[in-house]
Amino acid sequence: MSAAHHWWVQRLTSVALVPLAVWLLVSLATLPSLDFVTLVSWIAGTWTATLLTLFVIIASWHSSLGLQVILEDYVHDQGLKTLSLVLSGFVHVLLAAFGIFAVLRIAFGSPL
Amino acid sequence: MSARPLSPHLTIYRMSRYCLLTSFTNRITGMVLSAGLLVFIYWLAALARGARAYARAQQLLGSDMARVVYVAIIAAFAYHLVAGIRHLIWDTGRGLEKAQSERSAWLVIVGALVLTGLCAWWAFRAREGAV
Numbered sequence: 592m593s594a595a596h597h598w599w600v601q602r603l604t605s606v607a608l609v610p611l612a613v614w615l616l617v618s619l620a621t622l623p624s625l626d627f628v629t630l631v632s633w634i635a636g637t638w639t640a641t642l643l644t645l646f647v648i649i650a651s652w653h654s655s656l657g658l659q660v661i662l663e664d665y666v667h668d669q670g671l672k673t674l675s676l677v678l679s680g681f682v683h684v685l686l687a688a689f690g691i692f693a694v695l696r697i698a699f700g701s702p703l
Numbered sequence: 704m705s706a707r708p709l710s711p712h713l714t715i716y717r718m719s720r721y722c723l724l725t726s727f728t729n730r731i732t733g734m735v736l737s738a739g740l741l742v743f744i745y746w747l748a749a750l751a752r753g754a755r756a757y758a759r760a761q762q763l764l765g766s767d768m769a770r771v772v773y774v775a776i777i778a779a780f781a782y783h784l785v786a787g788i789r790h791l792i793w794d795t796g797r798g799l800e801k802a803q804s805e806r807s808a809w810l811v812i813v814g815a816l817v818l819t820g821l822c823a824w825w826a827f828r829a830r831e832g833a834v
Contacts, residue, residue, distance in 0.1 A: 594707050602794060605787050612780065620825060627754045634750065647744070654737040661730055664710050690744045693751035 604653035647690035655683035721808035735779035781818035
């Protein structure tokens with residue numbers, strides 16, 4: 592990824608995350624309770640499932656880009672730098688996949 | 704990948720201490736939020752596994768240690784949100800003068816504290832109402 596493209600995607604994801612993250616926090620704070628049934632029926636809603644999936648993808652992407660810059664700046668050993676960058680990228684993709692699968696599994700109704 | 708530019712050219716670019724403090728804190732809070740994302744995905748996965756798995760996960764997610772982590776995540780989010788919006792405003796070419804950026808550094812710090820306080824107040828109120 593070129594530096595300009597990295598910069599641009601970091602901005603795009605941050606703009607998208609402002610409403611998404613605020614929505615998530617406010618929704619969680621205003622739910623009547625945080626027990627299993629309430630949470631699962633909340634997540635299974637069309638809007639919630641859609642926005643949660645988007646949040647998981649975009650937050651993982653933004654986190655991956657941010658951590659990449661930090662690793663590039665502060666890990667000076669070349670081998671360690673490459674290793675940490677690869678590891679961070681893999682973990683972020685895994686996290687995103689895990690999160691998307693979890694939301695879909697709840698939305699399609701298997702846990703209840 | 705190896706040719707990408709690096710950022711803190713602290714030996715040749717003298718940042719003001721406000722700029723340094725707010726930039727550094729934005730990175731730290733970003734890392735805290737990355738850890739927060741990990742917790743969030745763990746929580747989602749536990750929910751997806753079903754009621755029993757969620758009950759097991761709640762022993763960890765509902766512990767006092769976890770509450771401290773949530774406060775840290777909320778505070779980090781409050782800061783990262785306000786500081787991130789400042790960065791987006793900078794990207795439009797506005798507010799880059801030294802006096803302006805010093806003023807906005809203070810705004811970011813105060814804004815993050817107020818937002819964290821509001822969240823803490825809300826959480827406390829919600830819990831009081833629930834009991």
